[in-house]
Amino acid sequence: MIPDEAERRFFLSEVCSHEWNLEQDRGRPWPEAEAEAIARHPDREDQIRAFRRNWHLMVPHAYDKSVAVMLGLIEAGVDVTMLTNFASDTFREAQERFPFLKVPRGVTVSGDVGEIKPDRAIYDIHAESFGIDPARALFIDDTAKNVEGARAAGWQGVHFVSPERLARALADLGLDVAID
Incomplete structure (x- = not known):
């Protein structure tokens, strides 16, 4: 979804980072998580909402x-x-x-x-x-x-x-x- 490697790295380290995602693992609802990320990066709203919508693409198969x-x-x-x-x-x-x-x-x-x-x-x-x-x-x-x-x-x-x-x-x- 983000073809440029530097942009993708920025997105996954600063916008929807591991730490940000871990809060959903802790129980934070996705709408709250999205709102928090959008408040920090309003120009990336579509990408932020796409993260949850397409999470299954990050786990495409079983091992x-x-x-x-x-x-x-x-x-x-x-x-x-x-x-x-x-x-x-x-x-x-x-x-x-x-x-x-x-x-x-x-x-x-x-x-x-x-x-x-x-x-x-x-x-x-x-x-x-x-x-x-x-x-x-x-x-x-x-x-x-x-x-x-x-x-x-x-x-x-x-x-x-x-x-x-x-x-x-x-x-x-x-x-x-x-x-x-």
Whole structure:
């Protein structure tokens, strides 16, 4: 939507930045987020509104091997729940686009509970909601600081780097899952 690389970089770092988007993950409604960004950059109103309207283009597909690991764990009888930083409404849209997101026993969506990873509160909310003993649970995340947050909350943690490395880490814990 923004073909010029410098313009796109500016837009994603200053207008609709990661920090701005994280507030939707924390529960801020999209209309409020758009109004805030438009107040800062009124000349970019169309682009700002297009961000939410077209968010699905930023997540165009699932990562099949990663999904295979999750489904393999579930098929092996492992209790799998999800804990995600995601705006409430866009997560529900993602569940419709990617039905595998409905397969685990449940999910804590940051936008629903008003807390985000790596803050301790969201790990505690998730553990309480699903009756999980963090010391006996494994938290997997693709962001190292989220894994560290989980560890600080008493969880075991694995930093996801690739499906192959995750499968090896799980095998080291006695959980063999095929990803092919």
